Amino acid sequence: MTGLVELLDRLDRAVAAALSPVTSAEGVSRDGWRVLLMLARGGGRSMGEIASHTALPAPTATRVVDRLVAAQLAYRRTDPIDRRRVLVHLAGGGRAVVERVCGRVERRASEALGSPHTAERAQLAELLEALASQPA
16 A cells, blocks of 8 residues: 555656646646636636635635636636625636646646557546545
């Protein structure tokens, strides 16, 4: 088991090393990136959903979203179903950032792992999805 834990730790550091320069060049923190990626999946998200999904404390999630809104990468709107709630949506600028970052990271992964259409990449994606889907 130690081998797997060690590999996951190394993978976490490798992902951070790959993402940090790309997201920093876009003016987005790693936490901001996580929020943008979540919003890119579609629909508005409540602050509670954002905090839960990103594993950020609620005050930190609010500050991250405040920065994204100030940078015009996201925007807030009242929930049309429950006007007491505010939902956060991805703005056009945020979508462009997500596309650029994903493109750069995908190119880097292709250099390291080969074509995204290989059986090995598909299997790796399935295994990573299984690990990521486990409850915290």
